[in-house]
Amino acid sequence: MKKFLMVAALVASSASAWAHDHQGTNGGRVEDAGSYHVELVSKSEKVDLYISDANQKPIAATGFKAIGIFVVNGKAQRIAMEPAGSARLSGTASDALSAQPKGVVQLTSPDGKTVQAKFN
Numbered sequence: 440m441k442k443f444l445m446v447a448a449l450v451a452s453s454a455s456a457w458a459h460d461h462q463g464t465n466g467g468r469v470e471d472a473g474s475y476h477v478e479l480v481s482k483s484e485k486v487d488l489y490i491s492d493a494n495q496k497p498i499a500a501t502g503f504k505a506i507g508i509f510v511v512n513g514k515a516q517r518i519a520m521e522p523a524g525s526a527r528l529s530g531t532a533s534d535a536l537s538a539q540p541k542g543v544v545q546l547t548s549p550d551g552k553t554v555q556a557k558f559n
Contacts, residue, residue, distance in 0.1 A: 463476075463478035463480075463489065464478070464489075464495075465478055465480050465487070465489050466480060467479045467480035467481070467487070467489070468539060468558060470556040470557065470558060471556060472544065472546045472554040472555060472556035473546075473552070473554030473555075474492070474493065474554075475490055475491065475492065475498065475546065475548075475554065476490075476491045476492070476493065476495060477489065477490055477491075477544060477546060477556045478491070479507075479540070479544065479556075479558055481532075481536040481537070481538060481539075481540050482538075483535045483536070484531050484532045484533070484534065484535055484536065485529065485530075485531060485532075486507060486509075486518050486520065486529065486530045486531070486532060486536065486540075487520075487523070487527050487528070487529050488505055488507070488520050488527065488528040488529070488544060488546070489526055489527050490503060490526050490527075490528070490546070491526065497525065497526035498526055499525055499526060500522040500523070500524065500525065500526050500527055500528050501522055501549070502522075502548070502549030503522060503528060503546060503547065503548055503549060504519070504520065504521060504522075504528070504546075504547050505519075505520040505528050505530075505544050505545060505546045505547065506518070506519055506520070506544070506545045507520060507530065507542060507543070507544045507545075508542050508543050508544075508545075509532070509536060509540040509541065509542030509558075510540065510541050510542055511532065511534050511535075511536055511540070512534060515542075516532055516533065516534065518530040518531070518532050520544075539558070540558065541558060541559055542557075542558055543555055543556065543557050543558070544556045544558070
């Protein structure tokens, strides 16, 4: 019984690790943020965050805002993101980011609820 539980726990943790963290339609990484999916795309100093629902259908960015905290050159950098398109939030970093920056994004929906997505 113990062996079965250990195997079940291992399979469950592996499945959740593969749940998202894949490439999205805009070329970035996709992670869960509460009931939303967010895709992070960075190019030099520009950071874009695309919002979609559980079925990967874009959600209008109007009324959303986000703060990204990323590791840049060994230091934490906060980047505010505001609506910049139909389903996109955008912000600018003070230094160039890697193509796959590590950090966390806090997304605030129009109703004031906040959720987070972690990008490792």
